[in-house]
Amino acid sequence: MDIKANLQTVKKSFINPDCQLIAVSKTKPLPDLQKAYAAGIRDFGENKVQEIQTKQPEMPADTRWHMIGHLQSNKIKYIAPFVHLIHGVDSFKLLKEINKQGKKIDRTIPILLQMHIAEEESKFGFDGSDLEEMLASDDFAALSHVQIKGLMGMATFTEDVAQIRKEFRSLKSLFDSLKARDLPRFVQLQELSMGMSGDYRIAQEEGSTMVRIGSAIFGARNYSET
Numbered sequence: 712m713d714i715k716a717n718l719q720t721v722k723k724s725f726i727n728p729d730c731q732l733i734a735v736s737k738t739k740p741l742p743d744l745q746k747a748y749a750a751g752i753r754d755f756g757e758n759k760v761q762e763i764q765t766k767q768p769e770m771p772a773d774t775r776w777h778m779i780g781h782l783q784s785n786k787i788k789y790i791a792p793f794v795h796l797i798h799g800v801d802s803f804k805l806l807k808e809i810n811k812q813g814k815k816i817d818r819t820i821p822i823l824l825q826m827h828i829a830e831e832e833s834k835f836g837f838d839g840s841d842l843e844e845m846l847a848s849d850d851f852a853a854l855s856h857v858q859i860k861g862l863m864g865m866a867t868f869t870e871d872v873a874q875i876r877k878e879f880r881s882l883k884s885l886f887d888s889l890k891a892r893d894l895p896r897f898v899q900l901q902e903l904s905m906g907m908s909g910d911y912r913i914a915q916e917e918g919s920t921m922v923r924i925g926s927a928i929f930g931a932r933n934y935s936e937t
């Protein structure tokens with residue numbers, strides 16, 4: 712696996728060269744992350760707290776850790792001191808827990824709200840009514856140690872490009888309409904995290920500001936070994 716060459720190929724194929732690349736290194740061994748780091752990558756995406764905990768001390772201090780997976784409340788505390796961005800905040804309950812952990816260590820934790828845009832039932836995230844309910848609540852207005860930097864979403868796993876495009880477009884349109892609203896100061900919508908190895912070009916065409924790319928950089932993952 713020539714990680715450096717893969718990175719070049721991926722970067723060259725970007726529709727939007729300013730779109731931020733998060734290298735998704737979940738399940739991959741440290742030497743793979745080090746190769747990507749040597750090739751200039753600073754942003755790494757992981758989906759397991761335990762894996763971030765073992766990799767983080769081994770990587771240079773300017774490595775930025777993105778938590779992209781479903782996060783369990785009882786594990787927030789392990790990444791709260793250093794995590795760069797939590798992409799998968801998929802419930803108000805989780806957001807409140809993150810706020811609580813942030814308060815404990817006096818750190819404002821940057822997060823993205825994960826929206827449910829796919830047809831698949833299995834994908835996590837807020838739907839429109841969950842979101843409105845949260846935005847209208849007093850508990851939301853009282854949050855003090857989170858910064859909501861944008862939205863994240865995953866399209867349906869399908870070959871149907873029109874379907875994927877439609878889902879990304881709906882997320883972008885929600886993003887734009889939220890941006891136009893009068894929301895608390897800790898909501899600063901700048902980032903739209905959408906696009907993975909199979910669909911990042913479509914996502915960029917639809918306005919993504921961050922793509923989370925794993926297998927196109929590090930090769931296929933072998934879950935049976937982990």
Ligand SMILES: *Cc1c(COP(=O)(O)O)cnc(C)c1O
Nearest residue numbers: 735779907908909923924925926
């Ligand atoms: C694994 C994962 C990715 C990367 O997937 P690839 O298809 O390997 O690029 C992106 N986002 C999330 C949320 C993931 O869990």
